[in-house]
Amino acid sequence: xxxxxxxxxxxxxxxxxxxxxxxIAKDAGNAGAEVRLRKSAELAPADVIANSPEWKAxxxxxxxxxxxxxxxxxxxxxxxxxxxxxxGNMAAPMRNFWDATGKLWMEGSLVGKAVSAFSxxxxxxxxxxxxxxxxxxxxxxxxxxxxxxxGTVKELYKAGSYYGALSSGEPNDTDLIVATHxxxxxxxxxxxxxxx
Numbered sequence: 444x445x446x447x448x449x450x451x452x453x454x455x456x457x458x459x460x461x462x463x464x465x466x467i468a469k470d471a472g473n474a475g476a477e478v479r480l481r482k483s484a485e486l487a488p489a490d491v492i493a494n495s496p497e498w499k500a501x502x503x504x505x506x507x508x509x510x511x512x513x514x515x516x517x518x519x520x521x522x523x524x525x526x527x528x529x530x531g532n533m534a535a536p537m538r539n540f541w542d543a544t545g546k547l548w549m550e551g552s553l554v555g556k557a558v559s560a561f562s563x564x565x566x567x568x569x570x571x572x573x574x575x576x577x578x579x580x581x582x583x584x585x586x587x588x589x590x591x592x593x594g595t596v597k598e599l600y601k602a603g604s605y606y607g608a609l610s611s612g613e614p615n616d617t618d619l620i621v622a623t624h625x626x627x628x629x630x631x632x633x634x635x636x637x638x639x
Contacts, residue, residue: 447633448518449476449626452511453525454483454537458501459563460525463614463622467523467561470626479518481511483526483540511540513547521633522553522587523626524578525561531573533562541581554586557636559629561608561622575606590632596624 449471453464468480482505485492492498516522526533547553560582562574579589591605603609603621610618 444634444638446475446477447520447630447637449478449630449633450511450515450519450522451478451480451525452483452515452522452537452540453481453561454527454534455501455505455525456498456527456534457565458504459610459613460527460561461501461505463561463563463608463610463619464525466614466619467525467608467622467626470623471523471630474627474630476521476630479515480508481515482508483536484510486536486539513544516544516547517552519556520637521556521629522558523561523629524558524582525563526574526578528562528564528570528574531570532577533574544585548585551586555636556587557590557629557632558582558587559590559592559607559625561625563610563612563614565612567611569611571609571611572604572606575604575609588632588636590625590629592621592625592628596621598624 451468453460455461468478471478492502526537560575560578562571564571598621602617608622608625
């Protein structure tokens with residue numbers, strides 16, 4: 444059987460989601476998957492980014508990562524989506540990406556494929572879980588199968604959530620361990636879905 448194709452799709456402004464996305468992509472590759480790392484296109488004007496040294500530095504760190512396109516969704520067997528929280532919802536660039544997937548929805552292109560999600564906020568209890576839950580209606584409308592993290596993952600008692608991997612500010616080692624468990628489970632479920 445060929446390696447499962449896993450798309451890691453994310454948005455990052457502060458670099459926290461970038462760190463987690465790169466770690467997840469590496470984990471997926473280590474688990475034997477063929478991986479695409481993609482970011483949702485930035486909506487902010489270039490001059491606004493250029494006038495914020497911190498934002499520009501992160502933007503420059505992502506220059507090697509292509510913007511996501513619908514073709515990436517058609518390519519993948521399984522999907523891991525990361526978006527920082529904006530008032531308990533996914534950030535606008537990620538929302539904008541999904542709002543442009545209507546044709547795929549109409550054609551049922553994503554039905555039966557697996558998806559997991561991760562999020563970050565600057566503070567503990569900053570809306571990370573709500574952000575994950577805000578993504579799920581879109582995933583369900585596409586017929587994607589949501590893969591969470593079971594309570595048997597002992598690190599969940601220190602970090603993350605049943606709903607997906609989380610961080611408060613920059614992800615720490617435990618956050619990344621939870622993300623590894625999530626990634627491995629997503630790949631396991633993806634393989635099972637492909638075989639039947």
